[in-house]
Amino acid sequence: MNMAGKTALVTGSTDGVGRYVAARLAAAGAKVLIHGRDRARAETLAEEIKRQGQGEAVFYQADLSSLSEARQLAQAVIAGHRRLDLFISNAGIGSQNQGPQRQTSADGHELRFAVNYLSGFLLARLLLPLLKASAPSRIVNVASLGQHPIDFDDVMITRGYSGSRAYAQSKLSQIMFTIDLANELKGSGVTVNALHPATYMNTTMVRAGGITPMSTVEQGGEAILHLAVGDDMAGKSGLFFNGMQQARANPQAYDETARGQLRALSLKLTGLSAA
Numbered sequence: 001m002n003m004a005g006k007t008a009l010v011t012g013s014t015d016g017v018g019r020y021v022a023a024r025l026a027a028a029g030a031k032v033l034i035h036g037r038d039r040a041r042a043e044t045l046a047e048e049i050k051r052q053g054q055g056e057a058v059f060y061q062a063d064l065s066s067l068s069e070a071r072q073l074a075q076a077v078i079a080g081h082r083r084l085d086l087f088i089s090n091a092g093i094g095s096q097n098q099g100p101q102r103q104t105s106a107d108g109h110e111l112r113f114a115v116n117y118l119s120g121f122l123l124a125r126l127l128l129p130l131l132k133a134s135a136p137s138r139i140v141n142v143a144s145l146g147q148h149p150i151d152f153d154d155v156m157i158t159r160g161y162s163g164s165r166a167y168a169q170s171k172l173s174q175i176m177f178t179i180d181l182a183n184e185l186k187g188s189g190v191t192v193n194a195l196h197p198a199t200y201m202n203t204t205m206v207r208a209g210g211i212t213p214m215s216t217v218e219q220g221g222e223a224i225l226h227l228a229v230g231d232d233m234a235g236k237s238g239l240f241f242n243g244m245q246q247a248r249a250n251p252q253a254y255d256e257t258a259r260g261q262l263r264a265l266s267l268k269l270t271g272l273s274a275a
């Protein structure tokens with residue numbers, strides 16, 4: 001992997017698999033835009049990258065449970081960098097973070113939908129001009145095998161809420177967005193793919209759910225890096241991977257009408273107009 005001269009944004013890189021991926025990209029020479037809420041954790045990573053003596057780290061603090069903070073993050077990246085070769089939308093909360101009860105974001109949206117999907121949708125759309133100007137460039141959406149179809153009559157899950165349904169709905173939303181965006185970006189030189197990195201990696205999210213880890217952060221991290229920089233992924237777009245293998249997502253991902261509904265809703269909720 002040679003990332004010299006390349007710039008990569010990795011959301012949620014203060015912890016877990018995002019942190020691993022950010023450090024690996026920097027070790028390959030990239031300028032890595034690290035992101036999270038916690039400045040102290042970010043500084044530890046930035047120091048580690050500096051000690052490695054390769055690449056560079058720039059920290060951006062933003063709480064992605066707020067659309068205005070996501071917008072500010074995109075604006076800061078656009079203002080501060082002339083290129084963006086890679087955007088890894090990885091920040092997320094699990095099914096149990098901050099308790100099992102239904103919670104809402106700063107904008108009043110169901111929290112897992114907001115943090116895991118909607119903020120990444122907004123970031124990708126706002127960063128598209130920079131990604132297109134830097135083509136060939138890539139977007140990687142870190143989703144999951146946990147996928148639950150969206151009930152378009154109750155996207156914010158006001159009825160029958162469970163943390164695992166909310167998490168799985170947010171993860172399928174990321175995959176639906178991936179396929180939708182890939183169709184839109186045909187011929188632009190920007191590709192977008194999604195994946196389940198690995199099952200129950202040993203991360204904060206998994207431990208918070210009281211689950212015994214089954215995979216390492218390295219396994220999931222290498223699967224993310226495969227989509228992000230793998231030579232065999234050049235030009236490939238709109239795909240879902242389970243680890244290193246291409247896989248089928250939940251059937252709703254392949255329903256064009258459902259994808260269109262999600263796109264229209266997401267544009268409305270984020271205040272973006274249809275392209």
Ligand SMILES: NC(=O)c1ccc[n+]([C@@H]2O[C@H](COP(=O)([O-])OP(=O)(O)OC[C@H]3O[C@@H](n4cnc5c(N)ncnc54)[C@H](OP(=O)(O)O)[C@@H]3O)[C@@H](O)[C@H]2O)c1
Pocket residue numbers: 011012013014015016017018035036037038041062063064065089090091092093094115142143144145196197198199200201202203204205206
């Ligand atoms: N762990 C698994 O086995 C597994 C399996 C399938 C998919 N995934 C996916 O992999 C991705 C990374 O998960 P992980 O296991 O590495 O989790 P993690 O260790 O809990 O790390 C999550 C990262 O997201 C950030 N984050 C969480 N809420 C945020 C918010 N409101 N605003 C901004 N940043 C926020 C955290 O930042 P702070 O430092 O500010 O908390 C942290 O950097 C997630 O999208 C997850 O759904 C994980």
